[in-house]
Amino acid sequence: MKTTDRASEGNPIMNHQFSPAALAPRIESVGVDIEGVNLSYGSNHVLKDVNLAIRPGEFFAFLGPSGCGKTTLLRLIAGFNTAQQGEVRIGGRDISVLPPHRRDVGMVFQSYALWPHMTVRRNVAFGLEERRVPRAEIERRVDAALDLVGLKHLADRRPSQLSGGQQQRVALARTVVIEPKILLLDEPLSNLDAKLRVQMRQELLSLQRKLGLTTIFVTHDQEEANTICDRIAVMDDGRVQQVGTPQDLYDHPANLFVAGFLGTANVLDGTVQGGDGGSVFVGAGITPVALPPSVAPGAAGKLMFRPQNLIIRQDGTPPAPGHARLAGRIRHREFLGASIRYAVDVGGQLVQVDAPHQAGDALLAPDAPIILDLAADKARFLSR
Amino acid sequence: MTSLALTRDRIARVRPGPALAALLIAAFLLLFLVVPVVQVIFVAFQDKTTGAFTLVNFADFFRNDLFMRSFGNSVYVSAMSVVVASLLALPLAYLTTRFEFRGAVLIQSLGIIPLIMPPFIGAVAMQLLFGRNGSVNLLLRDHFGFSIPFMEGLNGVIFVQSIHYFPFILINLSASLKNIDRAMEESAQNLGCHGFRLFRRIVFPLAMPGYVAGASLVFIKVFDDLGTPLLLNVNDMLAPQAYLRISSIGIADPMGYVISVVLIACSLLALWVSALAMRGKDYATVQRGGGGLARRRMKPLELVAAYAVVLLILVLVLAPHIGLGLLSFATIWSFSPLPDAFTLKHYHTVFTESGQYITNTLLYASLAALLDVVIGTAIAYLVLRTKLPGRQWLDYVAMAALAVPGVVLGIGYLRSFYGVPMPFSGQPLSNFWLILVFALAIRRLPYALRACTAALQQVSSSLEEAAENLGATKLRTVGRIVVPLMSGGILAGFVTSFATAAVELSATIMLVHSQSDAPLAYGLYVYMQSAAGRGPGAALGIFAVIIVGLGTYLSHVVIERGRRERGQDH
Numbered sequence: 001m002k003t004t005d006r007a008s009e010g011n012p013i014m015n016h017q018f019s020p021a022a023l024a025p026r027i028e029s030v031g032v033d034i035e036g037v038n039l040s041y042g043s044n045h046v047l048k049d050v051n052l053a054i055r056p057g058e059f060f061a062f063l064g065p066s067g068c069g070k071t072t073l074l075r076l077i078a079g080f081n082t083a084q085q086g087e088v089r090i091g092g093r094d095i096s097v098l099p100p101h102r103r104d105v106g107m108v109f110q111s112y113a114l115w116p117h118m119t120v121r122r123n124v125a126f127g128l129e130e131r132r133v134p135r136a137e138i139e140r141r142v143d144a145a146l147d148l149v150g151l152k153h154l155a156d157r158r159p160s161q162l163s164g165g166q167q168q169r170v171a172l173a174r175t176v177v178i179e180p181k182i183l184l185l186d187e188p189l190s191n192l193d194a195k196l197r198v199q200m201r202q203e204l205l206s207l208q209r210k211l212g213l214t215t216i217f218v219t220h221d222q223e224e225a226n227t228i229c230d231r232i233a234v235m236d237d238g239r240v241q242q243v244g245t246p247q248d249l250y251d252h253p254a255n256l257f258v259a260g261f262l263g264t265a266n267v268l269d270g271t272v273q274g275g276d277g278g279s280v281f282v283g284a285g286i287t288p289v290a291l292p293p294s295v296a297p298g299a300a301g302k303l304m305f306r307p308q309n310l311i312i313r314q315d316g317t318p319p320a321p322g323h324a325r326l327a328g329r330i331r332h333r334e335f336l337g338a339s340i341r342y343a344v345d346v347g348g349q350l351v352q353v354d355a356p357h358q359a360g361d362a363l364l365a366p367d368a369p370i371i372l373d374l375a376a377d378k379a380r381f382l383s384r
Numbered sequence: 385m386t387s388l389a390l391t392r393d394r395i396a397r398v399r400p401g402p403a404l405a406a407l408l409i410a411a412f413l414l415l416f417l418v419v420p421v422v423q424v425i426f427v428a429f430q431d432k433t434t435g436a437f438t439l440v441n442f443a444d445f446f447r448n449d450l451f452m453r454s455f456g457n458s459v460y461v462s463a464m465s466v467v468v469a470s471l472l473a474l475p476l477a478y479l480t481t482r483f484e485f486r487g488a489v490l491i492q493s494l495g496i497i498p499l500i501m502p503p504f505i506g507a508v509a510m511q512l513l514f515g516r517n518g519s520v521n522l523l524l525r526d527h528f529g530f531s532i533p534f535m536e537g538l539n540g541v542i543f544v545q546s547i548h549y550f551p552f553i554l555i556n557l558s559a560s561l562k563n564i565d566r567a568m569e570e571s572a573q574n575l576g577c578h579g580f581r582l583f584r585r586i587v588f589p590l591a592m593p594g595y596v597a598g599a600s601l602v603f604i605k606v607f608d609d610l611g612t613p614l615l616l617n618v619n620d621m622l623a624p625q626a627y628l629r630i631s632s633i634g635i636a637d638p639m640g641y642v643i644s645v646v647l648i649a650c651s652l653l654a655l656w657v658s659a660l661a662m663r664g665k666d667y668a669t670v671q672r673g674g675g676g677l678a679r680r681r682m683k684p685l686e687l688v689a690a691y692a693v694v695l696l697i698l699v700l701v702l703a704p705h706i707g708l709g710l711l712s713f714a715t716i717w718s719f720s721p722l723p724d725a726f727t728l729k730h731y732h733t734v735f736t737e738s739g740q741y742i743t744n745t746l747l748y749a750s751l752a753a754l755l756d757v758v759i760g761t762a763i764a765y766l767v768l769r770t771k772l773p774g775r776q777w778l779d780y781v782a783m784a785a786l787a788v789p790g791v792v793l794g795i796g797y798l799r800s801f802y803g804v805p806m807p808f809s810g811q812p813l814s815n816f817w818l819i820l821v822f823a824l825a826i827r828r829l830p831y832a833l834r835a836c837t838a839a840l841q842q843v844s845s846s847l848e849e850a851a852e853n854l855g856a857t858k859l860r861t862v863g864r865i866v867v868p869l870m871s872g873g874i875l876a877g878f879v880t881s882f883a884t885a886a887v888e889l890s891a892t893i894m895l896v897h898s899q900s901d902a903p904l905a906y907g908l909y910v911y912m913q914s915a916a917g918r919g920p921g922a923a924l925g926i927f928a929v930i931i932v933g934l935g936t937y938l939s940h941v942v943i944e945r946g947r948r949e950r951g952q953d954h
Contacts, residue, residue, distance in 0.1 A: 080570055100573040109572045113567035117589040126585075127575030178575060 021286070029056035029212050030091030030181050032077065037086030039072060046072050048238040054216065054231075059208050061217045061225040064235035065261070070218045073235070074184050077216070078107045089294065090181055096109055101130075106180030110187045112171040114159035120146070120170050127178040145177035148207070151217060165196050173206070182214040201228050207310040222262050226250075234258050255384050259304045264309075266351045268303040272296070281381060285347025289324040290376045301383035307341060307354040309378040312364075313371040324379075326351065326372040344370055401859065402770045405762050406778060412759070413704035413781045416822045420650075420796025421788055427799060428641035434884075441638045445646070447664070451639070458622040461541050462606040466553075466599050468546035472700075473553035473598070475693050481561040484681045487694050495551040498701050501932065502887040502905070504611030505925040506704025508912050510544050511535055511616070512717060513707045519721040540616045544885070545606045547700055551604070553598035560594025561587075593662045604651050608789035611889035611905070615912055616943065622647055623791050627893065644792040651787040690790035713920035730878040730919035734927070738920065740900055741907035742927055745886050748817070748903050752824035753882035756832035757874050759825075760830065764837040765862065769845065779833070786830045790890025793823055797895055815897035823895060832877035839873020840866070872946045875897065879939035883932040900925050904928050 031038045032054040039047040047069050054060045062070035075081050077088055085098045095103055114123055121348050124145055146152040151167035159167055168188060175183065178223035188204070189197045205228040208215045219225050225232050226246040234241045234249060234257075242254040246262075253259035256267060270283025274297035280288040289303060310326070319325045328346035339354045340363060353372060355364075364370065396570065431438040445451050460593045476495075480488045513519050514534040523530035534543050564587065610623040619628060626643040633639075682690060712730055714723030734741075763782060768777045785793075801814035843866060853863040867874070889905040896902045902910075904924060911921030 007482065078570075078574055080573075100570070101576045103574075104576075107571070109567040109571055111565060111567050113565065113571040115568060115572075115586060115590070117592075126577070128573065130572075130576035130581070160468040174571075174575070185587065 003277070006140060007341050017338055024383045026219070029214050031056045031058075032182060032214065032216070033089040033092075033274055034073070034077075035087055035089070037073070037083045037088070039069075039076065039081065039083040046238050047076070050238075050240055052243065053213060053242060056214055057212050059205065059217065059228060061219060061229035062235055063219055063222060063225040063261070064241075065220055068235040069238040070220075070235050071186060074107075074186055074216060074218050075340040077182075078105050078184055079091070079103050103183050104178075105184060106175035106178060106182070107184040108168075108171045108175050108186065110190060112159075112167045112191070114167055114170055114174070119156050119158060120151065120162070123159065123170060124155075124174045124177055127174065131178065141177055145173040148176070149173045164192055165200065165241045168192065168200065172204075175243055176207075176211065176213070180213070182216065183208070185215065185217045187218055189219070189221075197224075204228060226262075230259050236261075240274045253304070253380070256302065256304065256382050257327065259380075259382065264307050264352055265304050266307065268346070268351070270303060272299045272301070281379075283347065284349070285328055286374075287319070287324045289374070289379055290322070291381050295381050299381075299383060301381055303379050304382050305374060305379040307352040308339075310351070310353045310372045310374055312353065312355055313373055316371075319373050322376050323373045324376055326374060328370055328372070330366050330368050330370055332366055333363060335363070342370070344372065346372075390900060393622055402772055406766055406772055409759055409762060409766075409778055409779075413778070413826075416783065417785055417788070417793075417826050418447050420793060420800045423800050424641050424644045424792055424796045425648075427638060428645045430637050430638070434637070438681075445639065445642045451622075451643070454620045454622050454625045457538060457618075457620055458607055458650075461538050461621065462603045463547070463608045464538075464542045465545040465549065466602050468542060469550035469553050469602050470595075470599065471547065472550040472697055473557060476554055476697065477557040477561060479690055480558055480695070482679060483686075483690070484679050485690060487691060490694055490698065491554075494698060494701055496704070496936070498548045498551055499705040501548075501704060501708075501925075501929050502611065502889070503544050503609070503704075504889055504905075505887065505908060505928055506548070506613045506708055507540070507544050507612050508918060509704050509707025509922065509925075510540070512711060513703055514543065515540075517718075522614055522721050535616070537618060541606075541613050541618050541621070542918060544612055544616070545609065545702075546602075548706070549602045549605055551602045556594040556598030556601075557591060558594075560591045563594075564590045579606065582838055596658050596661040600654050601877040602705065604654045604787075607650055607654070608647060608791070609890065610789075610893065611909070612793045614889075614893075615909065620892075623789065623890070624635045626791050626795065628796055630798065630894065635795070635802060639801075640795055644789070644795055647789045647792055648787060651789065700718075708925050708929070711918060712811065712926050714919060714922075721900065730923040734923045738907055738911075738924060741902060741904045741924060742931075744817075744902060744929070745928075746906040748821050748824060749788040749882045749886040751821045752828060752885045753832070753878045755821070755825040756829050757836065757878045759829060760836035760877055761840075761867065761870065761874060762831055762833040764840045765866070768837070768840050769848075779837075782833050783830050785826050788827075790823075790888065790892075791894060793827060794891040794894025796876050797823055814895065817901045818903070820892060820895050820903070823891045824888055825881075826889060827891055828881035828885050832881045835873050835877030835880065839870040839876075842873075843869045872943045875942055879935050883935045886931055886935075887928050905929075 032052070034050055034052040034054075037047050037050040039049040040046070050069075050073060062073060064070045072081065072290060076083055077090075079095070079098060083096070087094050089095065090103075090105065095105075115126075116125070121142055124142045125138050128141060133141070142155075143152060145157055149172055151166060151169050151173065154162065154166065159170065162170065170190070172188075185204070189200055192200060201224060204217075217225070217229060229246065231243060231245055233243045236257050242249060242258045244252075249258055250262045252260065253265075256265070259267075268281075268286065269281045270281050270286075272279050272291065272295055273282050273288075274280075275288065275290075277290060278293050279291040279295045279297050279299075281291055282288050283303065295301075313319075313325075326344075327344050328344040328351065331345050331350065333343070333345045334341045335357075338357060340357050342353045342355065342364060344351045344353055351372075353370075412430065427564050428441055429437055429439070431440065476491050479485050481492050485491075511518060515521070516531065516533070518535070520534070525531050533539055535789055568590060569582065571580050577585065606622060610627055613619065613621045613624045614627070619625070622643055626640050626647065629637055629640040629643065635760065711717060713726045715725040715727050715729075715730070759782070763778045766772055767779050797819060798814050801819060802812045804813040806816055825886035847869070848861050848865055851865045854856070856864065886903075887905050889909060892903060892906050893909060896906045899902060899907075899910075904927065908921050908924050908928070911917035911924060
């Protein structure tokens with residue numbers, strides 16, 4: 001990207017607020033239902049029994065590592081591939097047999113896919129022309145859409161003359177101008193630099209809120225999904241692992257994959273044994289941890305907790321009620337500014353601990369012994 | 385001027401080695417490209433007797449009916465060849481990029497087969513197959529009572545040229561179709577576009593630059609070609625007229641020069657038009673993870689139609705080769721669909737009488753190709769790796785040879801070197817066989833230069849810096865690191881130069897002075913002048929095809945092996 005482009009990305013365009021009033025009144029928001037979808041390419045089973053219900057007006061994310069099937073699922077909704085089983089309904093209507101051009105599903109491509117042989121205006125007008133909208137109305141709606149993304153003054157440029165952020169806005173305008181039933185975003189922020197990405201995701205959210213458009217957002221970046229999406233479907237290996245709000249997923253992950261994908265997770269090996277007050281988790285270097293009654297003695301699984309769930313004890317007092325105690329030795333430390341992350345060897349397993357940091361606080365030395373307390377209700381026992 | 389702006393400081397930093405190489409190359413280009421061409425242009429504007437500047441020669445040209453007709457014919461033939469070549473190339477390009485098609489391998493070979501035989505060699509064979517009394521028309525007349533004038537007059541030139549040159553369009557068009565990202569098409573579908581509208585609004589405009597590049601190349605090649613019209617006995621076109629004026633009236637006649645200037649002007653015009661059409665349209669849109677348009681499997685009926693089209697074109701493309709093969713073994717082949725009987729006599733004749741054509745060709749073509757890759761590598765290195773002032777001009781001048789038709793270069797050499805006596809023998813320098821090698825080298829230099837430049841661009845300069853850091857001198861670094869890493873590209877350049885120089889006729893025909901110095905293409909032309917010479921001529925043509933085909937195949941094998949060894953297999 002040229003430096004001149006970068007400069008033009010600063011104020012005032014950067015701080016432009018989306019103004020949806022310029023667009024025609026929106027049709028009613030619709031939901032998307034995905035039921036029993038299975039899709040394979042030859043012997044490669046890409047989507048395995050996917051079921052999702054996306055609510056009208058929701059900002060929804062497909063989140064997962066590359067190869068998890070999230071983009072395949074998005075393209076299935078847009079009609080660019082075909083499932084062997086299952087159906088996709090938009091607003092209650094099965095669209096599985098419709099060709100892509102009749103689905104009325106707006107998609108913003110990862111590469112933006114702006115046509116280089118057309119100006120910005122022609123790019124945005126394209127979908128309306130295909131719908132045989134009268135010429136005067138096309139002009140009006142294109143102007144409104146370009147206004148919406150703050151690029152009206154660049155309408156006669158070619159896409160190659162725009163910066164990455166501007167191209168992104170054009171792609172967005174080109175899609176929303178046709179007033180699609182739902183909006184699909186395929187890693188829309190991945191081609192932008194870090195600063196612009198943060199800016200753009202807020203703008204995306206405010207646009208979506210004002211248009212009330214049901215939106216599906218594909219990303220591999222959990223921070224991106226957490227900050228702007230109402231709900232997230234975490235995917236791995238072609239399956240939906242868990243659906244929930246960002247907080248839900250972080251605090252109550254359904255399995256180890258979700259726990260690890262949405263943040264740093266400490267995972268301890270051990271066994272579940274029966275005790276007086278119910279089942280307890282027993283592991284090396286840690287006092288027994290009380291488990292909820294739903295976990296039966298002998299169950300296989302691991303104990304999961306976050307680095308900030310641990311409290312460093314240096315005064316030698318016994319653990320408070322409902323707390324388990326871990327004893328270990330510091331292996332190394334990372335200074336992160338607001339906190340310090342210690343890697344602690346607990347009974348042969350490494351555990352990460354975050355200690356908040358203030359100016360003047362002394363750091364603990366590597367190789368020093370350390371005592372940690374863990375509130376049992378913050379830890380989760382995950383069977384897989 | 386950069387050279388004037390040189391401060392002492394900058395002079396001190398210019399190394400003597402690269403500067404010397406640059407001077408040598410500049411001298412070579414000046415002597416064997418710039419001077420002859422400028423000479424030709426100069427003479428065209430000169431009064432024949434007084435030597436003063438005049439436009440009267442051009443006035444004569446435009447007043448002469450024969451020349452104007454030739455001009456019109458050349459434009460017509462070139463334009464029609466582009467049209468026919470497009471008709472052959474479009475369906476093939478569409479098939480390979482749009483469908484999952486097993487015949488794609490067949491189509492790829494279709495893209496190479498015509499190029500390994502220059503059009504004029506096959507021209508005579510095409511007469512025998514498609515001419516008024518050729519096999520096809522004889523059969524048509526006997527069974528259906530009509531015939532098709534494939535080879536009548538200008539039709540023959542168009543037919544032969546378009547079969548030969550359509551791969552230029554096929555290759556360029558396929559490449560640009562493959563460079564269209566799938567998302568380009570999908571986003572249009574997503575916005576409600578499909579079918580033919582999708583093709584017209586998105587796919588075709590994006591593929592346009594590739595098509596224009598191929599089409600303009602075909603236009604220039606056909607416009608400049610001398611051999612095919614000569615062998616088909618179509619003389620009222622520009623290149624044959626230039627040749628005939630010089631060879632029959634002499635090198636003092638200004639009309640040959642005027643025609644040369646018109647040829648150069650038209651080449652430049654075509655290049656300019658294509659550059660204009662492509663400006664700002666670098667449409668290579670493939671993103672990471674993307675790649676090519678969506679392909680689908682063909683329905684049975686479509687498959688049958690596809691194979692029918694491919695096979696029909698394959699038969700057409702192979703026709704010159706088949707015809708030539710038959711002719712080389714034929715006793716008598718006239719007024720019959722197939723030869724009367726077969727014989728090996730012609731090959732015997734070629735071996736006993738005309739072995740020198742083959743050895744000369746091998747000598748000239750390999751020397752010219754060697755010269756090309758040495759100069760090409762040197763220019764590429766000077767341009768990409770040194771800060772020598774004016775280095776870019778070496779590249780520009782070498783590439784300018786692209787716009788100089790062979791017949792013009794031949795005329796320029798005659799004019800420039802005829803008056804220069806050779807030391808010792810006193811013969812004119814233009815009769816010396818090495819002059820032929822230089823002409824071939826200049827003609828093929830642009831191709832070799834591009835191959836070498838591309839190869840050097842792929843060698844990271846940090847590899848060189850590492851060698852120098854470990855104590856190697858510049859020259860040793862070039863020898864031990866740069867050239868070995870460029871070897872694939874250099875070899876490709878060598879083979880392209882060799883194969884095309886081996887069958888070059890346009891410049892050769894002007895410069896060959898005696899039979900004993902003549903290369904294969906010239907011998908073929910001489911043989912084909914008489915009915916009795918056709919057989920041996922065809923046999924000689926087969927040798928040309930074998931030399932070129934073998935060279936192309938070998939380079940392919942070597943380059944592929946090199947690529948595999950270096951693990952660039954993607």
